[in-house]
Amino acid sequence: MSDAVDIAKDRNGRKRALAPCLSPCPIERGMRIIGGKWKGSILWHLKDGPVRFNDLARQLGGASKKMVSQRLREMEEVGLVKREVVNMRPIAVAYNITPFGQTALKFLNELRAWSENHNL
Amino acid sequence: MSDAVDIAKDRNGRKRALAPCLSPCPIERGMRIIGGKWKGSILWHLKDGPVRFNDLARQLGGASKKMVSQRLREMEEVGLVKREVVNMRPIAVAYNITPFGQTALKFLNELRAWSENHNL
DNA sequence: TCAACCAGTATCTTTTTTGTAACCTTCCAC
DNA sequence: GTGGAAGGTTACAAAAAAGATACTGGTTGA
Numbered sequence: 001m002s003d004a005v006d007i008a009k010d011r012n013g014r015k016r017a018l019a020p021c022l023s024p025c026p027i028e029r030g031m032r033i034i035g036g037k038w039k040g041s042i043l044w045h046l047k048d049g050p051v052r053f054n055d056l057a058r059q060l061g062g063a064s065k066k067m068v069s070q071r072l073r074e075m076e077e078v079g080l081v082k083r084e085v086v087n088m089r090p091i092a093v094a095y096n097i098t099p100f101g102q103t104a105l106k107f108l109n110e111l112r113a114w115s116e117n118h119n120l
Numbered sequence: 121m122s123d124a125v126d127i128a129k130d131r132n133g134r135k136r137a138l139a140p141c142l143s144p145c146p147i148e149r150g151m152r153i154i155g156g157k158w159k160g161s162i163l164w165h166l167k168d169g170p171v172r173f174n175d176l177a178r179q180l181g182g183a184s185k186k187m188v189s190q191r192l193r194e195m196e197e198v199g200l201v202k203r204e205v206v207n208m209r210p211i212a213v214a215y216n217i218t219p220f221g222q223t224a225l226k227f228l229n230e231l232r233a234w235s236e237n238h239n240l
Numbered sequence: 241t242c243a244a245c246c247a248g249t250a251t252c253t254t255t256t257t258t259g260t261a262a263c264c265t266t267c268c269a270c
Numbered sequence: 271g272t273g274g275a276a277g278g279t280t281a282c283a284a285a286a287a288a289g290a291t292a293c294t295g296g297t298t299g300a
Contacts, residue, residue: 027231052246069249174275186278
């Protein structure tokens with residue numbers, strides 16, 4: 001019988017993983033940054049240029065303003081998007097994708113293609 | 121002032137999105153398949169060959185057996201993995217990645233590289 | 241003046257997800 | 271015959287996420 005993975009027995013005979021994935025293995029870490037509900041979509045909508053808050057909320061048909069605002073703040077904190085006050089009095093705000101955010105577009109596009117090609 | 125996105129006014133003067141993303145736009149759909157907690161990691165761990173249930177649970181240091189079993193069933197339902205009884209009496213089960221599951225590895229690998237390259 | 245827009249907040253409730261712990265059955269070794 | 275392994279399941283509690291609704295306060299156009 002072969003164990004494909006790194007499992008060994010300690011000196012008491014109990015099995016143990018040699019290299020357990022303590023939660024933040026790269027895949028999980030990435031998912032936590034970009035995997036939250038709506039985050040991917042938001043970033044995707046910003047890819048062609050700045051978008052205003054309410055426009056964004058309208059486009060993301062199923063998401064409430066609260067959701068959008070919450071996600072945007074999280075994404076701003078990690079530097080994926082940038083909030084920019086375009087105009088005081090009438091207040092106008094635009095959200096931009098940052099260069100770092102751009103680096104995520106590559107695999108978001110993979111994800112998009114994957115979903116589309118497998119009719120999910 | 122330019123609206124980068126497809127927003128128009130209806131006959132009552134109210135703004136509306138022309139093509140709102142009702143929740144299942146491809147990115148969101150994909151995220152719901154592969155984006156759940158641990159799902160990516162599980163699939164990743166299966167990429168090199170079949171893994172036994174308890175070994176998997178041990179490897180995913182932070183996940184309980186319940187989580188692992190739950191995720192595995194969800195992933196089996198959509199055809200990402202396959203459960204295989206290797207041996208009755210002593211019962212032995214192995215989880216395999218399916219050809220469909222393989223198609224997701226490309227994206228997962230991009231994600232992994234992204235996380236690692238941006239020290240997240 | 242009234243209504244709508246801008247960019248959000250605040251509050252509350254509901255739903256979903258996660259975690260903990262115990263338990264089950266069969267088998268083998270001591 | 272006790273304890274561990276195997277592969278789970280179940281019940282319960284806690285925590286996190288999401289949704290609904292209302293509201294702010296200033297601005298603009300009819």
